[in-house]
Amino acid sequence: MHGNIKQISQDLLPGLLDYMAKGLKDDTDEGVLNELAFHKRSIIKHPCLFVEDSNSAKAAGSVQTLQAIKDWAQSKALHLDVVLTGGLGYLSGQPVIGIQLPGRNRLFFGPVQDYQVSHLMEAVMKHFVPEENLLGQWDVGGQIEWEGVPYLHDHPFFAGQERRVLRLNGIIDPCDVMDYIAWGGYNAFVKSIRFYTHEEIVQLVEASSVRGRSGSGYPAADKWQKVISTTARKRYVICNADESDPGAYMHRVLLEGNPHVAIEGLMLAAYAIGASEGIIYTRSRYSNVVDRLECAVDQVRELGLIGQDILGSGFSFDIKIRKGPGAYVCGEETALIASLEGKRGMPRPKPPYPAKSGLFGMPTLVHNVETLSQIPLIVDKGPQWYKSVGTEESSGTKLFSLAGRFNKHGVVEVPFGYILKDLTDLNAQGVKNCKKAKAILAGGPSGKFISSKNFDIALDFEDFEKSNLILGSGSLVLLDESSCSVNLISHLMKFIQKESCGKCIPCREGTRRMAEILDKVIRRPERDKEHDTLHRFKGVTQLNDLARVIGETSLCGLGKGAANPLLSALEHFREEFEEHLFNRVCPAGVCQDLRSFVIDAEICNGCYVCFSKCPEQAIIGSPRQVHAIIPDRCTGCGKCHEVCKFNAVFIQ
């Protein structure tokens, strides 16, 4: 089915499995070691190129870069091995390419556009490392290092990160299971199935005190115990990869670069709780992720790590991939289960929790991608190692995705307890265009704002709980002084309203009403008669109560959290709301209806461009004469601002 399966030959398989279970021994098969070295790319004959192949890299031009590399190699009659990898997580560096010359450490560059390829390649082939676009060198192991070239982990974006789950992203070929095995993948599973009992795995997870990464931070081991304590003829384990939080993309990056880590976590969880079927519920819109997961599961099945009677242990388990047909609320576990049963994905009241009665009424363990990806690390390296980073109550690392007005974007993996200020100032390198940061929206559309005064908060469950904030899935969206919080809230409310499943009335009707009220705040009133104005004010005075009622009476997290951003914005940006409401102006100049433009008479040279482009004929003037905007006609579309070559048009 998948053309690029590069499987290991059958006679090496027993030796490989022994190596995976026991580690390097005197009698380890030489052929196995050679195979692993090949996949680790610690011994290469030809220069090897690693080109990022992900949806977002393609948008940044990776296809053209790849073509340029191939053309260049052909023109020089040079043999190059090209490996398509996932991303390092550094989105602002896309397209990222890695170059490894025989015997040398790997070099990473980014962004590398097609026109820069020949220059770069020629320099590196002559063992000269240009500083332009250099991200750093990466230690392959046992290779000569590049003198005077900084390491990748010292690059500002990667410094301070503790890359555990992401350690192989951008390094391995996600469509080749042997690459993952070469770096120690599936060792934990083979070891477990040969030497550990179910209980021992649960104990390891319990000792690591790993918490669910999906928001509430529920201890994973408690969930597992609940599933185990329920007697049933069948148990299920589900990997929730239906990432649809606007501004969150860490699961996409993780799965595109290394689908195996989540699959191994799923297999270990299944072994521990005795599940016979695993389902990965991913987002159909992430076509790359779906392909790679399918390819990875097929390869794992071919190796015999899933299927009937796995490695002769008597344990049978198989994995299915299901594509979520697009409903935000399906991220909620009971809605997800309903969707898997072929019904409308609507949440149901809890209890019973899925751990007791889930898919088809059977005990079901639901974890998201990130939580499951922790399990192989815990089993492989032990709970003590796992707890060596993080805080008392939040052990390990957490993925965060940076979106909005950050200078640099990407997915970072930092230990719990990392200071938010370090993340924004050092890793993300501040705010775009040197503007001033206003706040960060943490936790997606049900999240809350962290104002710039509180950026010294530690990123962990305890501190967030103390400050009454929500960690959520880990999406961080930065607002700067040029972003309008009222506009954003209105946008988020429309999103929630659209995605509300309609089952419970407070959420269905309440979010609609809130969206309407907020929409009135950011729009120019059609008639500014007394009655309409009163109506608008009445709505606004009701906002607080409405938000409280929706939060308290809704069935699931979507409704319960719907009012979070609004309430927290009212707390932090009250003046902005008041400006919109009383003075009918948008201080940031974002809300189209509440802004107007003026032309600076000193700069305007009467070029006539804005006059001809204005869709409302709101500009008066003649050639070589200073133009002016008629405020009553101006709709604030900003066309004149956009077309003016002399920057003579300003937001009033």
Next chain:
Amino acid sequence: MCYLNNNVSSVTNMDSGIEKIVNRYPRKIRENLIPVLQDIQSEFGYLPEEAIPHLSEHLELPAVKIYSVATYYNMFHFESRGKYHLQVCAGTGCHLEGSDGILREISRILDIGDGEMTIDRTFSLELVPCLGACHLSPVLGVNGVLHGQLTNRKLAELLDHLRIT
């Protein structure tokens, strides 16, 4: 609904196509409803209404239940899409960078709104939650290929380019 082709042979083609997809799945198992619908949609580009009775019979499920599922999820649609399906990212990151303006501009140029298609069936427009490329915001997906850091000028050029190709 919008299946305009009255040609008899192509109707039978469609019927046999649907039959083939439906028969890949075992009978009476409701959990397969969404995968079958997805397969049918990826085959035809939309959900033909003719498929519903077939499915209803195969899965022994009332047609109304199938409609209730198919209309609930925003991936399914009963009408075909334009040659170029434009997806405007309405994620938080893109919103901050002005995706609203991009949507307005597309609506202005092509005279279509969210969920509509131009009369010549060249373009259709959809507003989607986050496409996951926040560093390139505002982002527009054209048949799944992402175009980033759009401005009104770049957008107009892109649409012109698509129109002639």
